Each structure stands twice: as structure tokens, then as C-alpha cells.
Amino acid sequence: MTIKINYFKNQISKTNSNTILFVNEKFNIKGLKKNFSKSEFTYVDDLLKTSDLKKNLIIFEINSKKKIILVSVKNNKKNSEIENLGAELFGKINYGRNNEYHINSDSINEKNKNFLGHFLHGIKLKSYEFTKYKSKKNSRIITINVSGNKNKPSLQSQIKFKAIEDGTFFARDLVSEPGNILHPDEYAKRLASLKKVGLKVTIFDEKKLKKLGMHSLLGVGMGSIRGSYLVSLEWNGAKNKSKPLAFVGKGVTFDTGGYSLKPAKFMEDMTYDMAGSAAVVGLMKSLALRKAKINAVGVVGLVENMVSGVAQRPGDIVKSFSGKTIEVLNTDAEGRLVLADALTYTEKKFQPKFIIDLATLTGAIIVSLGSEYAGLFSNDDKLSNQILKAGEIVEEKLWRMPLHKNYDKLINSKNADMQNINYVGGAGSTTAAQFLQRFIINKTPWAHLDIAGMAFSKYGGSLNSGGATGFGVRLLNKLIEEYYE
DSSP: OEEEEEEOSSOOOSOSSEEEEEEOTTOOOGGGGGGSOHHHHHHHHHHHTTSOTTSSEEEEEEETTEEEEEEEOOTTOOHHHHHHHHHHHHHHHTTSSOOEEEEEGGGOOOSOTTHHHHHHHHHHHHTOOOOTTOSSOOOOEEEEEEESSSSOOOHHHHHHHHHHHHHHHHHHHHHHSOTTTSOHHHHHHHHHGGGGGTOEEEEEOHHHHHHHTOHHHHHHTTTOSSOOEEEEEEEEOSSSOOOOEEEEEEEEEEEOOTTSOOOSTTGGGGGGTTHHHHHHHHHHHHHHHTTOSSEEEEEEEEEEEOOSTTSOOTTEEEEOTTSOEEEESOTTOOHHHHHHHHHHHHHHHHOOSEEEEEEOOOTHHHHHHTTTOEEEEESOHHHHHHHHHHHHHHTOOEEEOOOOGGGGGGTOOSSSSEESSOSSOSOHHHHHHHHHHTTOTTOOOEEEEEOTTTSEESSOBTTBSSEEOOTTHHHHHHHHHHHTO
16 A cells, blocks of 8 residues: 655646545535535535534545545644544545545645645555565555645655654564564664664674673573674764764564563564664654754664573573673563663763663553553653653653652662562562663663553554554654754
């Protein structure tokens, strides 16, 4: 499935193609007569008298080749609501046989200058599908022709929307790949290819990681025949040498749980245990494509958590990059071990303004928040509030969860500086975040987003049709736009 959008300078009136028109809540079409033939106007006007006007969309079949779609637009709609409206329209046209539609931008009577941009953005985001391994491809192309003299997205806006779409789709593609294809070796190669969009890519392999002392990260990948990596992606878009914004992602390409083996049921879903890293990578690609006027760095730890004769054992003790020692009581609490080294490295190497990490870290966050909110943990109120507000704008919602020094006793170890799980029980997501906080050495503003319930949707959401969501790309892009760019 491909959505193709064409822009025409002049207005096309009374087109023979399927027509999409925007109306008010009462579906008043009197001001749109020039978009209908006389018979069409009479027909639609008559049917509206008996139609359900509480709907967002009403579709009229003019004949076997033409539809007129009226889209109801309430005053002062939020950008996210406009995008959802576009996604709803896609749901209607996706199941039809018509492949060409016309939008007259002059029919839009909205104060929001970017109304059409957000509407089309919603269509594009909803249209994503992962069909790479289908023997029968969906080659359908839906063309949307936009004409008129007013309300068209500027070229700059078009570039920005496309950059966000490309970054989100890249993240979704990565999460959708099976574990036998997207193992750490392949993942690192794909990240190296991002040099072509202007990112500086640095890849640390196992030899370099051992030299750096990243034994917390390396321990997770010991059981795999694949390599383990730490990859940094740098974008320098600011004119000055200001401190970068830093984003860190967990990239466990497949998680068996190691010797603390996961139940067989649903283990196939563990291909998306690298969704945190995918969000970071998708964000960095978006920033580069739209040439964001900020300095930013993305750091991802790439490992595969497998069972073998040389895999990490419960009870092992490892020394992290920070110098702190960790007793590994549960090999299925591996994401925090990867992030521990990645966080300290990011803080020490780049000295950023803030660090935000994303990870499908705990099942406990799904118990707490389901698939409606991601968990937010932070040592900084200002940064937390900014993330929460950005999430509200793009409808990638978060709920702030507690951190407190009293939780530390639950992860203190008798044999090392700390243990990687809380055996007392309860507060699984909080103790995981409390563990991560110990690797922010210099009190850098930091936030941890536990996206375990948001990275993958079996049933689909407002802007995705099921599968990988790309959660985090649009959220963090909006955070940057609103507060740092």
C-alpha cells in the first residue's frame, strides 16, 4: 500500500474523481456548490436531511466511479484530533476499490494553518503496513490530488511531516523484523547506513566494549553467537557548540530470558524487545531529515539474550562501565544491564543537557498502565513536565511514576553494590527505574520511559493498524520542537 500526494497550483472544480470536502458540524454544503454539479448538489443535499450528522465522515456514492466524502470539522480541533480524522478517512478508503481522490483545499474553513498537513499526516501514519515477507505484495497506490489556492501545507511543513513519517516508519520496520533477520550484527549494519542522511555513526564492537569495561552490557549477550554493540548516532544541527540532547535505547533484538527462561507462550513477541532503541534511531533519522536546529545524540545498546553453555548465569557478578558491581539474580532482567552501561557512557562522553532513555523494560508497567500510557520516571520535574505535555500534544501518553530512596533497599545486594531485581516483590517498574538512576553519576536531568505496553499493538490504534507503533519518535520530536529548537 502506498499513499501518493500530489499538489496542484490551481483549483480543480467539478472533478470527475472521488472528492473529499470539509464541512462544519452541521454538514452545511451551501458554500461548496462549485465543487458539485447541479445534480450532485441536489442529491447530496437531499440525502443529508436523513443522514446521521453525529458522524465525522459521511460518504455518498454518486455512481460506480465516484464518491463524495464529507468530513465534519469541529472548531478549534487539536492537531492530534485532525490527524485522527485523517486516519479515520484512511480506514474508509483503504477498503474500497477507488484509488484516486481529490481534495479542494479551498473548502477548508479552519484557523489552523496546518490543518491539511496534519490531516494528510494522519492518513500516511495510519497507512503503514509491514509486508516485507509476504509472497503476495500489496501493490495498490492511493493517489490524493490536492488543488486550490489556500490552506496548503508549506514546503517546509511537507518536509517536516515526511521526516517524522520516515523516522516513525523506520522504527516500525525495525521492530517488525524477526529475530533471525534483525540480530545485533545486522542491526549495527543498518545503523551504519544512516551516515547517508547526515548522522555521525560510531559503532563499538565487543573488543572495544571490553576495553571500555562495559561488562554489564556484554554479559547479556554472552550466550549468543551474534556480537554485542554500543552504537552512537550524532546530529549537530545547531550553529553553536551547545550541549546535545541525549536519547538512549534498549536494543535487545531477541529476549529468551536467558537461564531465567521466559514461558514459551508469547515468547515470539520478544522480537520487539528492541523497540526502545528503534524509537531512538527513528527520532535521530527524523531530526537529520528535517535538519533540526539542535545538537542531539542517540545511543543504543544492541544484544541478543540467549541460552547456551557460555550464557550468563543467575548469581553472576559483573562490573559496569561506571565501576559499580551488579549481582545478576535474574537473567531476564537484562534490559537494565544494557542501559546501565549505555547511560553512564552517554553522560560521561557527551555531557548532555538531559538524558531520556526508552525501553520495553518491565511487564509490571503493563500491569500498572495497560496499553494506554507509558511509564515515566525522572529525577527532574521540569523535564518530566515537558515530556508529559509533549505526549499530550501527539497523544503518546505517559504517566509519571514514583522514585524514592526508600526503594533502594530493595535492590541492595549482600555480595555486590546492587542486585538487578527486587526479590521482596512489588514495585517492579519502580525498582527497575531506581536501578537505572544509579548509573546517572553526575546528576544530569534524566527520564526513563518504560514503553513495554506501548511499543506493539495487536489490535491497532488511532494512527497505526496493528503491530509496531513507533511509540516515542513523534513524542520526542515534539518535545524538541516545543522546548529546545
